[in-house]
Amino acid sequence: MAWFALVPLLKALENESPFNAFRLGFIAGLAHYLTLVYWIVTVLATYGGLNVPVSLGIMLLLCLYLSLYPALFALLFNYLKDSRLRSLLTAGVWVSLEYMRAHLLTGFPWCLLGYSQFRHPILIQIADTVGVYGLSFLIVGSNALIYALIFNSQSKSRKRYLGLEISVMLLLFVLTLTYGNYRLSEYEGKSGEGKSVRAAIVQGNVDQSVKWNPAFQEETLDRYRRMTLALRDFRPRIIVWPETAVPFFFQDNSHLTEEVLDIARESGAYLIFGSPAYKEEMSRIRYYNRVFLLSPMGRLAGHYDKVHLVPFGEYVPLKRFLPFVHRLVPAAGDFDQGKEISPLKIPGLSAGALVCYEAIFPEISREHVKKGANILVNLTNDAWFGMTSAPYQHLIMSLFRAVETRRPLIRAANTGFSAFIDKRGEIISRGDLFREEVLMEEVGLGDNTLTFYTRYGDVFAYLLILICLIKFFSELCYHLFRRD
Secondary structure, eight states: OTTTTTHHHHHHTTTOOHHHHHHHHHHHHHHHHHHHSTTHHHIIIIISOOOHHHHHHHHHHHHHHHTHHHHHHHHHHHHTTTOTTHHHHHHHHHHHHHHHHHHGGGOOOTTOGGGGGTTOHHHHTTHHHHHHHHHHHHHHHHHHHHHHHHHSTTOHHHHHHHHHHHHHHHHHHHHHHHHHHHHHHHHHHTTTOSOEEEEEEEEOOOOHHHHTOGGGHHHHHHHHHHHHHTTTTTOOSEEEOOTTOSOSOTTSOOHHHHHHHHHHHHHTSEEEEEEEEEEEETTEEEEEEEEEEEOTTSOEEEEEEOSSOOBTTTBOTTTTTOTHHHHHOTTOOOBOOOSOOOOEEETTEEEEEEEGGGGGOHHHHHHHHHTTOSEEEEEEOGGGGOSSSHHHHHHHHHHHHHHHHTOOEEEEESSSOOEEEOTTSOEEEEOOTTSOEEEEEEEEOOOSOOOHHHHHOSHHHHHHHHHHHHHHHHHHHHHHHHHO
């Protein structure tokens, strides 16, 4: 439906004033985001300690902010009504606004339009060149073209360029399908070739409401020990536990720390897991959301601190000016961001760790790969989301990181979805929600080749932003000089 779902909105904007166009876009955006991120109420009310009315209010504020982007899109679409190549410019405007949403105010690139095509491997292969924004461009271009063909083709100013727009869009589709088919057949032919590693995921399914209870820590470790040691017949090289699977300060040399070290030694594998950490600096204690790597000898072999934190979840932005937030959200964390992005080093293997929310930011996985990662490991705790659509959305977005970088992705989630994803973006195996799961796979490693997207990032989005700025600036100058 994504390929024509915007047509009713585009029709509604026809011949509207700028104010009405903005209003209609805002209403459409609000309807969309309220039904997309409704799960925020579950996060805040069930696990954040807030009452339902306050949780609803916070969700509404976020949705009101996000709705400004489709409102701006509607306003600019209305402004482009007499433009040549309107369908292509419309798609460019949409992508420009998606990019802004992904980066302004720490960024919230949740469920960009291109992610809707995750079920179509042949289409998503272009992500290794133009990222998810390339798919968003094609989808919006298709919507604008369908609208023009059905409702706007009789306009003389439009009719002249409609054939050119159709030709360009058809060419882009053909190129996308041809490239996708080439990539899929290339990797299909190489299946079974190259290096691989035996990997396992342990999905503990630890209830969030008791996870941090000290009385439950022993039971948590017993669960992970039982499930991890059940993998010995498979003889994995690496075993991945989820984010904060170890619900205490592992760096403290307690008896619980010794138990984790024993599990690593008994497993005979490299163990990757999440745990909170701290560091004293200048009479201040800084806390980090950390990923630890233990060797089969039970020795610390490396760590990675999360660099992109969840605002109001793991830290409070501008907390000096917002002292009331901690009182409002008692569960809000007080973490510091990691200092650098660096892969975890294992002999013959380099793993780029993505902690939870980081999987929706492609620049983090790109940086890991540029620093030598030949596999991506996403540790997350989606228990916060409950039985909502959010775990599905989170999994879908992380899938694109594998395609963009051409690196397989291992995803370990506390309550699901844990999964193995190959470098074509196909889910090889996946667990279920809210179940104890052990997943095992022979994972083909990525080579040292860097994709265009890994090397150069969002060049495609930058180009569209530049074209749109030039277009609107030239129109502004034209109207100013014509008035004079």
